[in-house]
Amino acid sequence: MGSRREGKFGNFYETLKQRGVSRREFLGFCSAMAATLSLPAGYGVKIAEALEKKQKPSVVWLEMQACTGDTESLLRASKPKVGELILDIISYDYHETIMAPAGHQAEKSLNDVVKNLKGKYIAIVEGSIPTKDGGAYLSIGGKSGLSIAREVCENAAATIAVGNCAWDGGLAAAAPNPTGAVGVKEAVPKATVVNLPGCPMNVENLTAVVVHYLTFGTLPATDSMGRPLFAYGKRIHDNCERRGHFDAGQFVRAWGDSGHRQGWCLYEMGCKGPQTYHNCPTIRWNEGTSWPVQSGHGCIGCAAPRFWDAMTPFYRRLPNVPGFGVESTADKVGVGLAAVTAAGLAAHFTVRLAKGKSTESMED
16 A cells, blocks of 8 residues: 555655656556557657556545455556556555554545545545445445545545446346346536456556546546546447458367367357457456456356346357347347448448358357
């Protein structure tokens, strides 16, 4: 946990130097962040200039109805080297899972930030917020999670909702949703919120949001659901390394079959990539080495709205691929997309019917 003294007097670059990070590594990190944020070439320098001057912000991390998977993702930040440190040296003034204080001392840490740094701190929320029966299904320090979220998030400069549960209620909000679980923005409409869905969120995206905020003083541009466009602006399907097999009508039809061993498309096995927007194929997991589809398992759509209800059963094939509208069975999938011109001309589709065996209807 970053100290109050460091958070008040230190800045990112000076602290990084003290921890053995070279100027070259620092600039490399800034360039990588610019790429992750989909910024034009040259913005790495602007990020570097901003981080050299910025003082480290105070951050409070609220744990609501959650499995702590997003905290686990945070603790595994490791790519690049500076990415591991930049989240470590932020002044985490409250985080139930990793902070040393407990009981009244822990609550005092949170209250001090909300009272003394109103409008200056960043709130990060993990987990859904129960609203049924006045929020009676989650209590921390004698207060309901709902009241804590409202107090903390409404007074924060910005709130980052990490993981599906904090975004739209996640697993806890799945039918029949006995606790009335909702996401942060629904529970605290007045808060300024950016959503980082995923189960869990990828810590690279969290790092990028924090860097964007420190560099420009604002949260990154978002879609209609509050998700940053740099991370959720493109479908997994369009960046998947198995996309060529989808276009050719080459599908895995049973786990371990020859197509599976050759890396063919997992659409028939229930992959939800055609309906999910996320940058998993480009930033990946485990230090950028792999991600579920690359490792042989279909996407379960964990960054999609209400995915526990909308995407289950996870191993059932999607009835159709949004945007194509030609496939009643996987054998009819074979789509080649024509290039979209820089002038913004409308894209057109070339549909190719792939040959293969008739697909048996999937049982419920």
